Amino acid sequence: MTDSLSSALPTAVRLTEYTKTEQIEILGDSADPFGVADAGLTWLPKEDHFGIRQKGRLVAHAGLLRLPISIGGVGTQVVGVGGVAVAPDMRGHGLARLVVSAAVDHARTMGPQHGLLFCRPPLVALYQRLGWRTLEQDVHVEQPEGPVVMPLRTMWTPLRDDASWPTGEVRLLSLPM
């Protein structure tokens, strides 16, 4: 955990609303705030939202969505984590750790055994710090034109103490989150 905010760590709360307006409040109104436009993917919005407010301003977010998946030919569900965002001037103080932890704590109550996220390669080390593991295999996801191999990195985290990742082909049976 880094420095100045650690003496008075804010808490993450469940958000009743998270729309484009709230995303812009955190990340600004740039064209590609997550740096994934090159991948050309269609994404799903998230259903459950967690955020951190500082002096009334929304400065961090993580979203959750339960999704169907096939692993080794067996249908199950995962909790997808997405839309992880921290305001540019607030980065490096542990806010992503806080808000992702709050989201994952909630995900543990949702039923599925695994959390899943997709990220750009430079963020793999950050999520590893937060306890996520990389999935070193192709992961298929749905797109409007049909299934494609996810071009970003896929990471997972156990939502139960004994959860390991099953072997076999991985197909997310929905658009990615």
Ligand SMILES: CC(C)(COP(=O)(O)OP(=O)(O)OC[C@H]1O[C@@H](n2cnc3c(N)ncnc32)[C@H](O)[C@@H]1OP(=O)(O)O)[C@@H](O)C(=O)NCCC(=O)NCCS
């Ligand atoms: C990615 C992002 C959310 C990180 O937010 P942040 O508040 O700066 O992250 P944190 O300070 O909570 O860092 C989390 C942990 O990762 C570590 N970390 C940060 N950058 C790292 C890096 N490049 N390599 C390894 N670890 C790193 C931190 O030290 C911290 O670990 P610690 O708590 O054990 O010290 C933020 O940069 C952002 O909003 N980026 C734009 C949107 C985006 O790309 N979102 C990701 C979508 S998948």
